[in-house]
Amino acid sequence: MLHSRFLRVVVLPALLLLLAGLGLGCYYETNDDVSITLLLQGSTAAAPVTDLHLYFHGLARLLAALYQHWPTLPWYGLLLYALLYLATVLSFAVLDKLLRGRLPGPRITVVLVVFFALAWLEHGLWFNYVRVPVLLAGTALLLAAQRPTRRRILALALLSLLLAWLIRPSAALLGVAAAGPGALWLAGRRGASLVGGALALLLLANGGLLLLRTPAGATYRTLDVLKSNLNDYELYRPVPATPADSLGLQAVAHWALGDSTLVNAGLFRRATRLEAGYFLTQVAPHKALAALSLLGRDYFALLVLLTVGGLLVARSRRYPQRRRFWLTQLFFGALLAGLAVGLKLPPRLGMPLFSLWTMTTLIYFLRDTRRPLPRLSPVFFGTLALLLIAYAFKTVHRRQVLGREQARGLAVLGPAQAATQRGAVLVTAGLEAAFKSQSPFQVLQFAPHSVLCLTGWPTLDPSQPALRARLTGTRAQAPALARLAGQPTTQWWLAPEAVPWLTAYLVGASYQVRLQPPAASLPTAPDLPQPFGVGVARMK
Helix, strand or coil: CHHHHHHHHHHHHHHHHHHHHHHHCCEECCCHHHHHHHHHHCCCCCCCCCCCCCCCCCHHHHHHHHHHHCCCCCHHHHHHHHHHHHHHHHHHHHHHHHHECCECHHHHHHHHHHHHHHHCHHHHHEECCCHHHHHHHHHHHHHHHHCCCCHHHHHHHHHHHHHHHHHCHHHHHHHHHHHHHHHHHHHHHHHHHHHHHHHHHHHHHHHHHHHHCCHHHHHHHHHHHHHHHHHHCCCCEECCCCHHHHHHHHHHHCCCCCCCCCCCHHHHHHHEECCHHHHHHHHHHHHHHHHHHHHHHHCHHHHHHHHHHHHHHHHCCCCCCHHHHHHHHHHHHHHHHHHHHHCCCCHHHHHHHHHHHHHHHHHHHHCCCCCCCCCCCHHHHHHHHHHHHHHHHHHHHHHHHHHHHHHHHHHHHHHHHHHHHCCCEEEEECHHHHHCCCCCCCCCCCCCCCEEECCCHHHHCCCHHHHHHHHHCCCCHHHHHHHHHCCCCEEEEECHHHHHHHHHHHHHCCEEEEEECCCCCCCCCCCCCEEEEEEEEECC
16 A cells, blocks of 8 residues: 555656657746846856855756756756655645545546646746645645644644745745635644744744844845836836936836846835836736637636636535635735736746636535545536646647747857857847746856846846956946947857837937848748847947
């Protein structure tokens, strides 16, 4: 019995993740992960970055050291997929114990495989580092609530919670909050104590982090929040009053955040405004409609199954604590709506929340071992089969789209890497678009401190002034670009949409700009960078 349980809980998750990766591939959802990796390697910084300030606390130093000693191995992907595997094991352990003794082993295996196919497969296929702390913190809390008297389990849950916090503190908090209802179903008052203790521990750690932050880190965190409120969440309305502020807002819109004289906290105070009426009437409805469309497109399978669960409870009074069940559904609905309208709900948050919502619903139906399992009609199994088929088609289509995006990105990244290995310094705008859909297990080999990015969130990282100083002798961005333009080893790789902004920025800094379009374009998408000839000189 123990052997079969080990196979289901420990071996089966590894096999499923491996088969999914070999059959479908693994792709990054956004440019974030490659951007982080290049900072850790020191390709887009003066030296390997050991403090990312907002995430990977402590882990950044470890990863940077690993990349220095064994640069060809995908340490970032290996670490995060190992933690994704751990979260998968924790989820299977919770479900396996709920089903054990109520179904024979082969049927439990089938349930776990179906759960993985509908509620977990996306996490490995369409990867982003934010998924890991949400899932790891949530499943750790559920495991601890299910086995609250076992010290080894509590130690494992605490370690998992700590790792989730180290990766992304806010995501760990979200995972604990999403798993809270399931913990209450599993352990009652003790579950409530576990939830409260986990939240208190994470908040205490956050407080310690705030006390220990450096001035550069504090400025970085402040500007990161401000640019997210404008670009990501659309909470602020742009109201520039001067040409300089208009240029600054254009820079923020292009994620060109590297010039602190242009993009700073004062810019957001002067040129943006939080207007509740405007947000509620103009922005919120648009975000709500977009979120509803995405919910139907990306999560239709789990939405149907959650609806079936609601119908079972509504049609029968045999289920206890029905009011709490509906409050739980309302909680998840409000959580998703609040994120979608107030902030944003990308797949890297949406699917982990739906995974934990599905687990919570299963816990409700399965937690009382004295009650028989719900009787499911042939219609249910027919619906489940149709959902599996439809989701399989959707997944295959997504894999095709991601594969094409990966190939388009590599068409730029391949020549760009080769140029740096020959001694070139790349000044790039829009290169981050090529990072999307790349593989977590493929290491990009840019030369050390050879890429100066003008766009993307890493331009806000405190490491960038030091990179400009190393390349040109000055930390200021505009003078650094002028000096780079005069160096024969500099290559400018610019996305067409970034060219007007770059011209306006340098002109605003009192420089003349001469741009020579590429003689022969690379076979890439029109939004990806091309090599340009750039001349920059002081205005007379």
